Amino acid sequence: MAHEATDLLTEPKEALAPSASSEPVDQPRPSPRGRIEGGVDALVLGATFDGLAAAALLGKAGLKTILLGGEEAEPSIREFAPGYRCVDGEHLVGALDPELVSALDLYRHGLAYAARRLDTVYFFSDGAALLTDGDIYRLRESVAAMSEADAAAFAAFAERALDAAQILRGVFEGGDMSDLPAALADGMRRALHDSLEEVLDDTFTDERLKAMLAAEGSFRSAARPGDPFTFVSLVRRWAGEAAGLQGAFAYPEGGALGVHKAARRAAEAGRVDFRLAAAVKSVLVEWDGVAGVETEDGGQIRAPIVVCALDARRAFSGLIGANALDIEFQAGLIAPAPQIASVRVNFALAGGLPEGRAKPHLARRLFYAPSRLELRRAYNAAREGWREGEPAAPLIMEVVFPSALEAGLAPANGPEQGHVASALLHPAPYRLEADESFARAVERAARATFEKIAPGVSARIRAVDIRLPPEPAAPPVLAAWARARHVAAASGVRGLFFCGPEAQVGPGIQGAAARRAAQAAIRYHRGRG
Amino acid sequence: MIFPADNPCTEDPSPTALFSAVASAARANSWTSVNGLATPRAYSNVAEEYEAAHASAVMADFGPIIRYTVRGSDAAALLSRVTSAPASGLIPGESARGLMLDAGGFVVDIVEATRLAEELFLLSTSLRHARRMQLAARGFEATVEEITQRVAALAILGPEARDAAAAAGLDAASETLARQKRVRGVETCARPVHFGALPGVEVIFPYEEALVLWERLRRARAPTPIGLDALEIIRIEGGTPRPGLDFINADAVSHGDDKRSPDEIGLVHLAPLDRAWFNGRRALAQAPRRRRMLAVVILDADETSPGAPVHGRKGPVGRITSWAWSPRLRRAAAFAELSAEAFARTEDLVVIGRGGGAPVAARLFETPESRLAQAFRASQRQATESAG
Structure with missing residues (x-):
């Protein structure tokens, strides 16, 4: 498995080459000024994963499709310290839409997992650790080992939460609560109102168990576990699916790049015309429907369908313009500026982890679950912008070691191999323009939290790579769901479909929004025909 | 242009710019509040005011009507978005009526x-729309400012309105064009308007000069001041529905079923779909089924009451929404909201009197506004047939 992953990571040129039957791709084809190009069924804007997936589905359905890239860059592999390489983007997959994987046959197009069903090792503030099975349905066994008193309560809790997760999966993917049977929808609505912290306090006695679930539920979320409607954050987390298993995590070969490339190959197989260098100036709206796009070079590409995989602000305010949008729709796009973010940090470790509880778990997902007091302090500090210069408490940290899952990412240093640790730190303040002092604060927090997982690890850190600006945390699930429903309507402009980040509920690579947008576009195309 | 429903229960309504002059002329001392601004219901005698409006000229304080200025290179585009008025096609001095619609194509206001x-x-x-205007202006090179209480607005209405205005040096440029000029050092804007079927001129001028202009007009020709009650009769005869009374602003309804489309309030001609895109046009284009119709009916009676049930041959078909006794028709004229079927059948109607009183015959009445709507629908049908 590992050597295949190496191939994927070390053959960027070959991997990007089109299949033998397709047209040459990636070549900038600026149309002469004023040129109008027709005969196109659909245009997809944004070469993100969702953009590629939507284009692939449209192409597969037989629509002549052009993918216009603009400024989006695909995840890249880079060397951040001599001999240490990392892949930008998501390091784990936890909610990749199974219907999309099946519809595009992504496995045939190169999607592979270097590790499926990653076990998680939780580290707690009192120094304890808990190894849990990657199968969420076996979590109760691990919990029983940690807290006998809460074992029965956890079994009932897990059953309730996992049932809710299964029922609500369609809703999280942009569906409507009214799709559920009335009685079920009513029960779910009541469950959605609960605060995660209240539920945990009412159900469990063990503080570590509470800390573990509170941290999982609030990881990458802007909502604190004490906020109302946050029980659903944990439900959302467990509603995801990776490699065919609910609530599991998987490490794709090549990291995010591997997933991206599979979607790209699927698009190539669908004979999608890639024009990643063509910059789009505006989306043409004529009367009540889209008519194509105008490119920066003054040309036009006419098409009755435009699928936007860009962020909503850029798509609606930038490319379409307020002039063609209903006022109420535009008002729904206004969102408060993000306050909370997550930061990606890569560590170059000489000789891997020091001796200790973490060392045997390099091929697992390591997760620091701060105590609930620490977590509250961390959120408060993040909301205040780390005014003291650094967070008051350790943060939630998720760590995986890509170098332990695939070869070629870290050098062999003497008898013991070096390792790359890919970490995601949460919550941090959101900064659009982060300066040196912010980067230093992140590094201090990352090191301090990593020390909680693996005491003594600081001495082995050779380099730290911090990805800035930080990633805005996912909005609270209900707010994200409401917004996803709102933007999916795409203001009622005929032929316009949206699958940008705002169409997604929860963080990570998902693709459900792309599938929904593409399916709607295909139905629209057939209706026109 | 229309007054919204008044609210006589408002505590301490604010004075309009013309309040001092109006108060000294309002011998009847009968007041109400429109948009939180004090408005006289009558100055002396409603019948006399009404007759004067049809015979010569009357003047009315239009201060309670809400005013916005929209400035900037995108001002026309912004107004074309917020309203169905063809703002981009207007030449300087020209006015146009339109509707403000929500995204669902339901009526928010008449503008x-x-x-x-x-x-x-x-x-x-008619109503304040600060939030809607603020939201709509995002992304436009335009600034919107509410100036309602920074200006005075005086309307001169009636067949001799233009002569009266001209006598005071306040006439519009023509029957269709506004004129901005200085009158004895006061910056004024005079624009031709209609209230119901009455033609007139509306003069807008700085707040602090309000009394000067009022006095100047009064001395030049002495038009009779007219209050809200007489204007209400003229409005119903003209066939213009009143927000808050005959329909509820779509932004304020508590139940979606209470929203009304332009067709349902009889103003379909103010939101033609072949006009450039405006808010709510896409929803209108999907042609929501007409559920009910607002129409003016004439009753064989001197009075009725808002909410009085209207019956057709087979039972209740609607209700009265507003009414007034029309001196010209010598009957009660009323707006009635009828079921679409009853309206289409133009059947004989009966209005049930207050407290289950004797039923009174009623019939649909053609107004200038309904004639416009009818002509518009006919042209639409013709266009559809020729396209087919």
Whole structure:
């Protein structure tokens, strides 16, 4: 498995080459000024994963499709310290839409997992650790080992939460609560109102168990576990699916790049015309429907369908313009500026982890679950912008070691191999323009939290790579769901479909929004025909 | 241009710019509040005011009508988005009526846009729409400012309105164009308007000069001041529905079923779908089924009451929404909201009297507004047939 992953990571040129039957791709084809190009069924804007997936589905359905890239860059592999390489983007997959994987046959197009069903090792503030099975349905066994008193309560809790997760999966993917049977929808609505912290306090006695679930539920979320409607954050987390298993995590070969490339190959197989260098100036709206796009070079590409995989602000305010949008729709796009973010940090470790509880778990997902007091302090500090210069408490940290899952990412240093640790730190303040002092604060927090997982690890850190600006945390699930429903309507402009980040509920690579947008576009195309 | 429903229960309504002059003329001392601004219901005698409006000229304080200025290079585009008025097609001095619709194509307000200069518009609305205007202006090179209580607005209405205005040096440029000029050092804007079927001139001038202009007009020709009650009769005869009374602003309804489309309030001609895109046009284009119709009916009686049930041959078909006794028709004239079927059948109607009183015959009445709507629908049908 590992050597295949190496191939994927070390053959960027070959991997990007089109299949033998397709047209040459990636070549900038600026149309002469004023040129109008027709005969196109659909245009997809944004070469993100969702953009590629939507284009692939449209192409597969037989629509002549052009993918216009603009400024989006695909995840890249880079060397951040001599001999240490990392892949930008998501390091784990936890909610990749199974219907999309099946519809595009992504496995045939190169999607592979270097590790499926990653076990998680939780580290707690009192120094304890808990190894849990990657199968969420076996979590109760691990919990029983940690807290006998809460074992029965956890079994009932897990059953309730996992049932809710299964029922609500369609809703999280942009569906409507009214799709559920009335009685079920009513029960779910009541469950959605609960605060995660209240539920945990009412159900469990063990503080570590509470800390573990509170941290999982609030990881990458802007909502604190004490906020109302946050029980659903944990439900959302467990509603995801990776490699065919609910609530599991998987490490794709090549990291995010591997997933991206599979979607790209699927698009190539669908004979999608890639024009990643063509910059789009505006989306043409004529009367009540889209008519194509105008490119920066003054040309036009006419098409009755435009699928936007860009962020909503850029798509609606930038490319379409307020002039063609209903006022109420535009008002729904206004969102408060993000306050909370997550930061990606890569560590170059000489000789891997020091001796200790973490060392045997390099091929697992390591997760620091701060105590609930620490977590509250961390959120408060993040909301205040780390005014003291650094967070008051350790943060939630998720760590995986890509170098332990695939070869070629870290050098062999003497008898013991070096390792790359890919970490995601949460919550941090959101900064659009982060300066040196912010980067230093992140590094201090990352090191301090990593020390909680693996005491003594600081001495082995050779380099730290911090990805800035930080990633805005996912909005609270209900707010994200409401917004996803709102933007999916795409203001009622005929032929316009949206699958940008705002169409997604929860963080990570998902693709459900792309599938929904593409399916709607295909139905629209057939209706026109 | 229309007054919204008044609210006589408002505590301490604010004075309009013309309040001192109006108060001294309002011998009847009968007041109400429109948009939180004090408005006289009658100055002396409603019948006399009404007759004067049809015979010569009357003057009315239009201060309670909400005004916005919209300035900037995108002012026309913004107004074309917020309202169905053809703002982009107006030449300086020209005015046009339109509707403000929500995204679902339901009526928020009846408005009038006047282009004062290339990049300056005056928007007159029945109700305040600060939030809607603020939201709509995002992404436009335009600034919107509410000036309602910074200006005085005086309307001169009636067949001799233009002569009366001209006598005071306040006439509009023509029957269709506004004129901005200085009158004895006071900056004024005079624009032709209609209230119901009555033609007239509306003069807008700075707040602090309000009394000077009122006095100047009174001395020049002495038009009779007219209050809200007489204006209400003229409005119903003209066939213009009143927000808050005959329909509820779509932004304020508590139940979606209470929203009304332009067709349902009889103003379909103010939101033609072949006009450039405006808010709610896409929803209108999907042609929501007409559920009910607002129409003027004439009763064989001297009075009725809002909410009185209207019956057709087979039972209840609607209700009265507003009414007034029409001196010209010598009967009660009323707006009635009828089921679409009853309206289409133009059947004989009966209005049940207050407290289950004796039923009174009623019939649909053609107004200038309903004639416009009818002509518009006919042209639409013709266009559809020729396209087919």
